[in-house]
Amino acid sequence: MADANAQDRATEIQNVTGSAPVVHEDITVKWFLLSSVAYFFIVGIVAVVIAAKFVWPELLSTVSYFTYGRMRPLHVNGMLFGWLLACDMALIFYVVPRLCGVKLWSEKLGVATGILWNIIILSAVVCLLMGWTSGLEYAELPLPLDVLVVVAWIMFGANIFMTIATRKYQQMYVSIWYIMGTILWTAFVYLTGNFATLFATGVNQANLNWMYVHNAVGLIFTPAGLALAYYFIPRSSNLPLHSHKLSMIGFWSLAFVYVWTGAHHMLHGPISQWLQTIAIAFSVMLIIPVWAVVFNLFATIKGHWHEMGENVPLKFLMSGVVFYLLTCFQGPMHSLRAVNAIVSKTDWIPGHAHMAVLGAFSFFAIAGTYYILPRIFRTELHSQPLAQWSYWFFMSGGLGFFVTLWLGGFWQGWQWNNPAIPFIDTVIALGPVWLVRFFSGILMFAGIICFAYNVMATALGEKKALAA
Amino acid sequence: MLQKADTNFGFAIAASLGIFFIGGILTTVAPPLIDKTWAKPFSNDDPSKGPTGQLKPYTEQELKGRAIYVREGCTYCHTQQTRTILADTKRSGWRGVDSPVSTPDEFVYDAPHLFGTKRTGPDLSRVGGKYDQQWHRTHFRNPRDLVPGSVMPPFPWIAANEEEFQAMVAYLQTLGRAKNWRPDNDYEK
The missing domain is CATH 1.10.760.10 (Cytochrome c-like domain)
Structure with a gap:
């Protein structure tokens, strides 16, 4: 793997087969990438508004479309599917043909998928603000849009699988398994969360819903994010992956362990105790795949940490790995009943969720974007300093957000567990926490502006010749 | 097994789906079949067994x-x-x-x-x-x-x-x- 990672795949093919290097068109990549970055910016505005509503509850409160209960699902779905998943798909469209040494199976199909995806996201914005929602968390989109998502996912999956099936190398690099896993598991996880739930009620439906919610993160964003980390860390550092075998252990234990944990969202709740215990046991076991991955990536970069200074993609990637480790340590810990009794349902939870989705997986996606931009647009990145600024805005805003909500959430949980404190006093106590969270949100949004401007300026601005 | 999943496309697909379905089915399809209270509306008229009452549609x-x-x-x-x-x-x-x-x-x-x-x-x-x-x-x-x-x-x-x-x-x-x-x-x- 050392050579495979250190060398450019195209030249390798030329050496091995004697045929001309593959020229990648990357039209699909550009479609997905630019639209995902646009949604990152738009939904970022929604994010700042709902954070402000905690501090100034009257803000925009006379317009039903902009009430908190409608904007929050827009924020969650917009960030997950409009930004992160679309950006992951762009990067997968970039990575897979290069790891397989062939062109993307069909650029036409890819572009059609990109257009369909945009139709879905724009319709979702309208539906959610109108209050047309299925009411199930993470699965709020109304049924017709769910069907379109399935169609788009099949188009995406077919394109990627056909590319892999026609690959020039027999051995599949780690990223390829993770990408195949993402596509297959997502199909079933999505069907469970959006279609199987139609035939269930009450606790049974909640159980299916949590299976979906948890695995949307665990079996969609985790394997997609790790596929990118496994590709872009060796790529942007020019170092070989530490251990191929360890990456296999990480992958197969993830495949087995993750799906069992859904019921940990209902600990102490009205769901069978034995199912809660199973979910706890498997949540603790998650430490195995996480540590296998994190050790492997840390060992890869060992002795080269200082290179993060100048190298923006590497900076985002390794910070993302650290956040991944932290968030996946928190997860098992607050699955334990004693800890859960304090943190569950508090503001700790959004702190935890944002570290996973923003701190780890969005950082991987941002890193990938910075890495591929000059390569797909065949120009230099518009501005290196601006890229550095985006990192520090995301980092300071993110840390401010996570840490404040953990402390605030823990404090809130303790207050709740003392019934002598009236509930409203526990709300008033959180006021300063929510104010700091709002300002941290502003910092993160500044990061989005620097990132999005840099991407758009590189894509649409004047092309500069690449140095050598 | 690991080696085979590394090079064989079909085997990798089958293995990752198979492993996923073990947990998937045991935690979603099985529990409501085992725990009947998930589907039976609440009804109790014996005060010694806790609160009485009935769940109505x-x-x-x-x-x-x-x-x-x-x-x-x-x-x-x-x-x-x-x-x-x-x-x-x-x-x-x-x-x-x-x-x-x-x-x-x-x-x-x-x-x-x-x-x-x-x-x-x-x-x-x-x-x-x-x-x-x-x-x-x-x-x-x-x-x-x-x-x-x-x-x-x-x-x-x-x-x-x-x-x-x-x-x-x-x-x-x-x-x-x-x-x-x-x-x-x-x-x-």
């Missing part, structure tokens, strides 16, 4: 109110579960009486379920009968008129629409009422 008006609850995203700030935590039974309690914990058989007619994951406002699993219609009307117009320090958004368009308002209150008054848990039967209408 929602009326048309209550369902309309429930749909408004879903439309406005109330569930993002209000949970509907009194958990097996002492403080929860105290907080869901009323006038010195602790509330019973929520059980699966109380939610059989709920679709979509509204258990919730975040408690920015208080839990609503036992709110039924605690406040009268006038209280709710004032509270929907502006929560801070009744609860200073509240961060709940006002919902003037519900308070102003008589049909929606009546439906909403009808639904809220059903919450937690399957279990007849208040000794004096002092429920507000």
Whole structure:
């Protein structure tokens, strides 16, 4: 793997087969990438508004479309599917043909998928603000849009699988398994969360819903994010992956362990105790795949940490790995009943969720974007300093957000567990926490502006010749 | 096995799906077959076995109110579960009486379920009968008129629409009422 990672795949093919290097068109990549970055910016505005509503509850409160209960699902779905998943798909469209040494199976199909995806996201914005929602968390989109998502996912999956099936190398690099896993598991996880739930009620439906919610993160964003980390860390550092075998252990234990944990969202709740215990046991076991991955990536970069200074993609990637480790340590810990009794349902939870989705997986996606931009647009990145600024805005805003909500959430949980404190006093106590969270949100949004401007300026601005 | 998954496309697909389906099926399809209380509506007339009462299906008006609850995203700030935590039974309690914990058989007619994951406002699993219609009307117009320090958004368009308002209150008054848990039967209408 050392050579495979250190060398450019195209030249390798030329050496091995004697045929001309593959020229990648990357039209699909550009479609997905630019639209995902646009949604990152738009939904970022929604994010700042709902954070402000905690501090100034009257803000925009006379317009039903902009009430908190409608904007929050827009924020969650917009960030997950409009930004992160679309950006992951762009990067997968970039990575897979290069790891397989062939062109993307069909650029036409890819572009059609990109257009369909945009139709879905724009319709979702309208539906959610109108209050047309299925009411199930993470699965709020109304049924017709769910069907379109399935169609788009099949188009995406077919394109990627056909590319892999026609690959020039027999051995599949780690990223390829993770990408195949993402596509297959997502199909079933999505069907469970959006279609199987139609035939269930009450606790049974909640159980299916949590299976979906948890695995949307665990079996969609985790394997997609790790596929990118496994590709872009060796790529942007020019170092070989530490251990191929360890990456296999990480992958197969993830495949087995993750799906069992859904019921940990209902600990102490009205769901069978034995199912809660199973979910706890498997949540603790998650430490195995996480540590296998994190050790492997840390060992890869060992002795080269200082290179993060100048190298923006590497900076985002390794910070993302650290956040991944932290968030996946928190997860098992607050699955334990004693800890859960304090943190569950508090503001700790959004702190935890944002570290996973923003701190780890969005950082991987941002890193990938910075890495591929000059390569797909065949120009230099518009501005290196601006890229550095985006990192520090995301980092300071993110840390401010996570840490404040953990402390605030823990404090809130303790207050709740003392019934002598009236509930409203526990709300008033959180006021300063929510104010700091709002300002941290502003910092993160500044990061989005620097990132999005840099991407758009590189894509649409004047092309500069690449140095050598 | 690991080596084979590394090079064989079909085997990698089959293995990753197979491993996924073990946990997938055991945690989603199996539990409702094993635990029958998930699907059987609550019914008890023996006081020695805990709170008595019966879970009734929602009326048309209550369902309309429930749909408004879903439309406005109330569930993002209000949970509907009194958990097996002492403080929860105290907080869901009323006038010195602790509330019973929520059980699966109380939610059989709920679709979509509204258990919730975040408690920015208080839990609503036992709110039924605690406040009268006038209280709710004032509270929907502006929560801070009744609860200073509240961060709940006002919902003037519900308070102003008589049909929606009546439906909403009808639904809220059903919450937690399957279990007849208040000794004096002092429920507000």
